[in-house]
Amino acid sequence: MKVLSVSSEVFPLIKTGGLADVSGALPITLKDFGVETKTLLPGYPAVMKVIRDPVVRLEFPDLLGERATVLEVEHEGLDLLVLDAPAYYDRPGGPYLDPLGKDYPDNWRRFAALSLAASEIAAGLLPGWRPDLVHTHDWQAALTSVYMRYYPTPELPSVLTIHNIAFQGQFGSDIFPGLRLPDHAFAVDGIEYYGTVGFLKGGLQTAHAVTTVSPTYADEILTPEFGMGLEGVIATRIDDLHGIVNGIDTDVWNPATDPVVHTHYGPTTLKNREENRRSIAEFFHLDNDDAPIFCVISRLTWQKGMDIVANVADQIVAMGGKLVVLGSGEAALEGALLASASRHPGRIGVSIGYNEPMSHLMQAGCDAIIIPSRFEPCGLTQLYGLRYGCVPIVARTGGLNDTVIDANHAALAAKVATGIQFSPVTETGMLQAIRRAMHFYADRKLWTQLQKQGMKSDVSWEKSAERYAALYSSLVSKGM
Template identity: 55%
Template sequence: MTRAKTLKVLSVASEMVPLVKTGGLADVVGALPAALAGQGVEMTTLLPGYPAVMAAIGKAKKVPGIDQVLGEPVRVLSAKWADGRKLLVLDAPGLFTREGGPYGDPNGADWHDNWRRFAVLGKAAEMLAGKFDLVHTHDWQAAMACVYLRYAGGQVPSVLTIHNMAFQGFFGGEIFGRLGLPDSAWSLDGVEFHGGVGMLKGGMACADAITTVSPTYAREIHTAKFGMGLDGVVRARSNVVHGVLNGIDRAEWNPATDRHLPATYDTKSLAKRKANKRAVEQAFELDRGDGPLFVMVSRLTWQKGVDVLLEVIDHLVGLGGRLALLGAGDVALEQELVLAAQRHPGRVGLNFGYSEPLSHLMQGGGDAILIPSRFEPCGLTQLYGLAYGCVPIVTRTGGLADTVIDANPAAMASGTATGIVLGEATYDDLSLAITRAIRLFEDRPAWSKVQRTGMRADFGWEASAAEYAALYRRLVAA
C-alpha cells in the first residue's frame, strides 16, 4: 500500500501555548502540530513576534525574501520550540513590541491599530504560503490570510477555524484602502460587512473550508441566535462548514502525572484528591470541609453566565456548598463577586487573573466545575474537568452538549453519566443543577461512578486530528 504524501501545513494564529495565551485558542494551536504528526501532516505555526515570543525563541534564522509587508518593516524568523514544534515568527517591532497583552494595552483597551497588526500577519502568511500545501488559520486575527490567498489567485487552499463567533475583527470602512486588496474585495464575497471591514467575515467568505470546534456549534451558528450577525454567511457557505471537536493534550492534562498537583491520582485512587482539595481551600482562604467544593475557571463575561452564577451563589452556599473562582473580565461582575465573597467569608473565594498552575490544582481538587455558558463553541474546561474527575455542570450548548452526558436516571443506570447538564443559563436551571449536584454528591458511590466514567472518556486529539488530516487532503487534491 502506498503511503500518503506528507502534507506541509502552515498554521496561522495570534497565540499558542506556552508562548502566549489568553484562552483556549492557544491550547488548541499548541496541541495541533503533535496531534497531526501522526496523520502524516507536518505543521509549522506562524505567530506574531510579541516580546514574550521573541524572548522565548532566542537566536533564530531569518527567512530570506520578506523585508516588508504592507509597507511595514518586518523579518520572518524560523525557529524550533523545545519539543520540536516548527515556528515562524513575524518580527514587526512597530506592531508587536509593546507592553500589554496580545490585543490590548496594559489598561485593557484594544490597540488602535489591531486591524493593521493582523492584516500584516495575514498578508505575511499569504507571502509564505508557496512553501506549503495548505494554510490553516484561526479566528479573526488570522482570517485575512484566507482573503489575501483568494485575491492573490494562488493555488494553496485555506481553512478557517472559528473558535468563537463573538469576536469578529470589525473595523471602519476607511481602512480598506490600506489593506493592499483589489477593489473587487469590497463586496459581499470579500471583506465588506455593513459598510465596514469584517476580517472574520472576509475569511469566512474566502476560505476553502470553514471549521468550528464542535459539531453542535457548527449547527448553531447557522441560526440568528448563535450566528452573531454572520449566520447568513454561514448558511450561504453551509456546504463547506464542518464541526471538528477540540481535544486536550493528555500529556499536559493528566491527573496521574500533573506536576501542579500536591497529590497525583487516577480512577483507582480518587481518595488522593482530598490533598488537592485541602490545597484549593488554602489557596482561596476557604473553610476546610468535606462538603461539595464547586470551582469555576473562566473569563468573567455575560457569555460565560457569570451574572447568573451571581444570582445563584446564595443558594449554593445555603445548601452547604463552597465556591472557588479563578478568572478576570467585566469589572462590574468582579465587583459583584467581591460583594458575594464578603457576604460569605470562608465559603466563597476569589482570584482575579489567570494562573495555569492554579487552574490545574482546581481541577484536581474541586468536586464540580461550573460552566453555565450562554454559548460555548467547544470549551476545554469541561474536558479538563472530565479528565480530572471534577464533575462538569454545564449548559446544553455547543461543545458542552457534545461532551457531557447528564446524570439522569437512564444514564446513571447505564453507567454513561459524566456530569450535570442544564437547559439554559437561567437562575431556575442553574439553581436546580446545583441542587442535583449536591444530592448526587451525598451519594458517594454514585458520585465516584460519575467521576470515573468521565475520567475514562477519550477526549484526546486522535479522532479530531484524523478529521482535520482528511479535510486537508480533500482540499489539496481538489
C-alpha cells in the same frame, strides 16, 4: 502533507485564550497523521524573548508599508515562522490591546500584514518549502485566503477555523486602500460587510472549508442568536462547514503526574483526592467538612454566566454546598462575588486574578466545576474537569453539550454519564442542576461512577487531529 498554520497566538509562546491552545497543540498531534506543519505568528516581544537561534528565511522590504523578516525556529516541538516586524508588534501591552486595555488603532494593518505574509509563503516565496494547504485561525488570520483569491495561489486549498464568532475584525471602509487589495475585493462576495471591512467575513467567503471548535457550535452559528450577524454568510457555506471538538494536552493535564497536584491519583485511587481537597479548603479558608465544594474557574463576564453564579451563591450555601471562584473580569461581578464571600466566611472563597497552578489544584481537589456559559464554542475547563474527576455542571450549549454526557436516568443506567447539563441558562436552571449534583453527591457510589466515567473520556487531541488530517486530505485530493 505540508500545512501552513497561521495564528495570532500560539501556546506556550503567547496566549490570551483557547486559540493559542489549539494552534500550539494541533500541529504536534498532526505529526502522527503524516502532517508537517509550519506555524506563522507575529513576533511580539514575548515571542522574541524566548526563541533561540532563529534563522532568517524571508525578508519583506515593504509589507503594507513596513519592513518585516520571517524567522524560522523550533520551539518545544513546534516548527515556527515568526514574522519579525517591530513597527507592528514590538510594543507594550498584549497582542491586541495597549497597556490601558484599548484596541491598538492599527490592528487592521498589523493582522492584514500577517495574512499577506502568509499568502506569500503559500505562494512558494519561502525558499525550499511550499505548503499543500493553509489553515488560518480567527479574524486575525482570515484575510490570508482573501489575499490568496485576489493574488491567485494556484490549486492551494485553505481552511478557516472560527474559535469565537463574536470577534470578527470589523473596520471602517476607510482602511480598505491600505490593504492593497483590488477594488473589486470590496464587494458582497469579498470583504465588504454592510459598508465596512470584515476580516472574518472575507475569510468565510474565500476559504475552501470552514471549521468551528465543536459540532453544536457549528449548528448554533447558523442562527441569529449565535451567528452574530454572520449567520447568513455561514448558511451559504453549510456544505463546507465542519464542527471538530478541541482536545487538551493530556500530558500537562494528568492527575497521576501533575507536579502541582499535592497527591496524585487516578480512576482507581480517587480517595487520594482528599489531600488536594484539604489544600483547597486551606487556600480559600473554607470549613474542613464533607460538604461538596463547587468551583468556578473562569473569566468573570456575562458571556460566561458569572452574573448567575453571583446571584445564586447564597443559595448554594443554603443548600449545604461550598463555592470557590478563581478568575477576573468585570468589576461589578468581581465585587458581587467578593461580597458573597464576606457574607459566608468558611463557605465561599474568591480569588481575583488568574493562577495557573491553582487552576490545576482546584480541578484535583474540588468536587464539581460549574460552567454556565451563555455560549461556549468549545470550552476547555470541562475537559480538565473530566480528566481530573471534578464533575462538570454545564450549560447545554456549544462544546459543553458535545463533551459532557448528562446524568439522566438512561445515561446513569448505562453507566455513560459524565456530568450534569442544564438549560436554560438562568438562576432557576443552575439551581436545579446544583440540586441534582447534591443528590448525586449524597450517593457516594453514584458520584464515584460519574467521576470514573468522566476520567475515562478521551479528551486528547488524537480524535480531533485525525478529523483535521482527513479534512486536509479531502481538500488536497480535490485539487481545490
